[in-house]
Amino acid sequence: QSVLTQPPSVSGAPGQRVTISCTGSSSNIGAGYDVHWYQQLPGTAPKLLIYGNSNRPSGVPDRFSGSKSGTSASLAITGLQAEDEADYYCQSYDSSLSGWGVFGTGTKVTVL
Amino acid sequence: EVQLVESGGGVVRPGGSLRLSCAASGFTFDDYGMSWVRQAPGKGLEWVSGINWNGGSTGYADSVKGRFTISRDNAKNSLYLQMNSLRAEDTALYHCARVPDPLAVAGSEWYFDLWGRGTLVTVSS
Numbered sequence: 001q002s003v004l005t006q007p008p009s010v011s012g013a014p015g016q017r018v019t020i021s022c023t024g025s026s027s028n029i030g031a032g033y034d035v036h037w038y039q040q041l042p043g044t045a046p047k048l049l050i051y052g053n054s055n056r057p058s059g060v061p062d063r064f065s066g067s068k069s070g071t072s073a074s075l076a077i078t079g080l081q082a083e084d085e086a087d088y089y090c091q092s093y094d095s096s097l098s099g100w101g102v103f104g105t106g107t108k109v110t111v112l
Numbered sequence: 113e114v115q116l117v118e119s120g121g122g123v124v125r126p127g128g129s130l131r132l133s134c135a136a137s138g139f140t141f142d143d144y145g146m147s148w149v150r151q152a153p154g155k156g157l158e159w160v161s162g163i164n165w166n167g168g169s170t171g172y173a174d175s176v177k178g179r180f181t182i183s184r185d186n187a188k189n190s191l192y193l194q195m196n197s198l199r200a201e202d203t204a205l206y207h208c209a210r211v212p213d214p215l216a217v218a219g220s221e222w223y224f225d226l227w228g229r230g231t232l233v234t235v236s237s
Contacts, residue, residue: 002156034220038157045207045227046149046157057225089157093219099159100147100171100218106156 003028003094004104011110012080020107022073022090028102030071033093037066037075040087049088050075077109085111114138114226116208121231128198132231134191134208139226142166142186145211147224148193150204150233160206161193162222165214176202198235205230 005023012018022035029035037050048057050066053073063084065076073092077084090104120132132148147162161182162171170182181194191208209224216222
């Protein structure tokens with residue numbers, strides 16, 4: 001079980017706005033460590049979507065945005081499109097663990 | 113083309129060994145840290161191991177510590193994962209992933225900006 005908790009699924013109609021939460025604690029997000037987000041389309045490798053809490057790599061549409069507050073972070077998708085149907089993972093660092101990085105539990109986004 | 117291509121997966125019996133490779137192309141390999149991330153069938157992502165640009169620093173998840181060894185050969189633009197004492201729970205698709213900061217070891221700068229498609233490891237008797 002991951003130290004970063006995400007809702008198993010969220011859904012929305014095309015054009016709507018959906019948000020995905022990533023809830024951590026004082027040893028990871030709350031300690032000030034950055035949160036990064038990945039999109040994994042069915043049958044493909046993960047793709048970096050947001051880095052450093054709110055930065056988009058080149059080529060990522062501005063429909064995707066990230067934020068962080070306290071011990072949680074969020075990924076928002078505005079103007080939801082059919083091609084956004086995928087799994088989304090947050091990732092950060094936890095100082096109480098010996099590993100170098102930890103992923104969230106993952107969220108399946110369904111476009112209705 | 114900038115890409116990472118994994119190889120070396122297969123079916124192995126419990127207790128067996130495998131060596132995974134990741135070939136990098138299209139970028140200067142030793143400008144980046146590297147990592148292995150795995151995904152069990154139908155499950156989420158799990159960080160496995162990481163290495164900085166020159167191999168001077170390595171890290172492992174508790175689940176593989178003492179059994180897996182990460183290494184790299186910058187002259188061959190290649191990343192490796194030696195997996196020993198394999199268990200059924202190691203069954204997964206293993207991705208190699210690029211870390212933008214060559215000096216990063218854990219922390220906020222440890223994230224992955226390029227991923228390979230993965231190589232499947234199945235541990236079964």
